[in-house]
Amino acid sequence: MPTASQSLITARQLRKVYGKPGGQAFTAVDGIDFQVHRGEAFGLLGANGAGKSSTMRMIACVSPASGGELSVLGHDAATEGPAIRARLGVVPQDDTVDTELTVRENLIVYGRYFGLPKAEVRRRADELLEFARLTEKADESVAALSGGMRRRLTIARALVNNPDIVLLDEPTTGLDPQARHLLWERLFQLKREGVTLLLTTHYMDEAEQLCDRIVVMDAGRIVAEGSPTELITRHTTREVVELRLTDADRAAFGDKLRSLVPRHEDLADRLMLYTDDGEAVLGRVHTTGTRPITALVRRSTLEDVFLTLTGRSLVY
Structure with a gap:
């Protein structure tokens, strides 16, 4: 496993091309280089079609790279996908919680997918309910939750395996300002605890609030990289x-x-x-x-x- 001084994610000339051999190809990610360090919040910004989601899927090891090198947590993403996925927490853009289960059951069932003992899963569920401010809703059906509560549950569920890296795709899309700020507070807490965050967002204020470092993507390439302050100073x-x-x-x-x-x-x-x-x-x-x-x-x-x-x- 990488040490604190090493990068948790390293991409070199990473490419993703869609299309069948012999047919028309579309290059979604065009030879990008970046590193994500332990304990930082790293943002991917770009318009629709810029390559952000394709990059996230390659890091999550659910979509193979078409070229280049990608190392995640010291493992080769091309050959060691299961070992990487076991140490990731993934928060998709759309909530995928089970509406037929209670809030607590969502955490327990998901935790069992990782092979955690029942006692450990229940302990983690209690901790995560407190973290997400959902303890009072623990035994209610997910169907009764507000959008903000479901989003907090989705993030809590992504943490059940105590991941080293959490991937967040548009974490606050569709939430009202109060829910967004509460979610920001929870993500700040995760970062203070040493969890590495990798997120995409269309909210520039969110990127300024949450990210230590950002890359801006356009047409599959990285056109700028730096902290929010550095980027503002450099480009405007x-x-x-x-x-x-x-x-x-x-x-x-x-x-x-x-x-x-x-x-x-x-x-x-x-x-x-x-x-x-x-x-x-x-x-x-x-x-x-x-x-x-x-x-x-x-x-x-x-x-x-x-x-x-x-x-x-x-x-x-």
């Missing part, structure tokens, strides 16, 4: 000024406004001015004579980085 300005203008003001003052900053972006409903001093630029905006419908100065976020690197066009 410290602040953004967002202006909503009338059509008349955009036509009359647009060129003057764009000249105030080294980088701008014209959207259908907004003019984005990228700067390191938003208040100073906003002051100069007013000297041009324009009167914005609304004006907002905000700090740059990971979403600005993501859109800079991958574009704003929808990918189908």
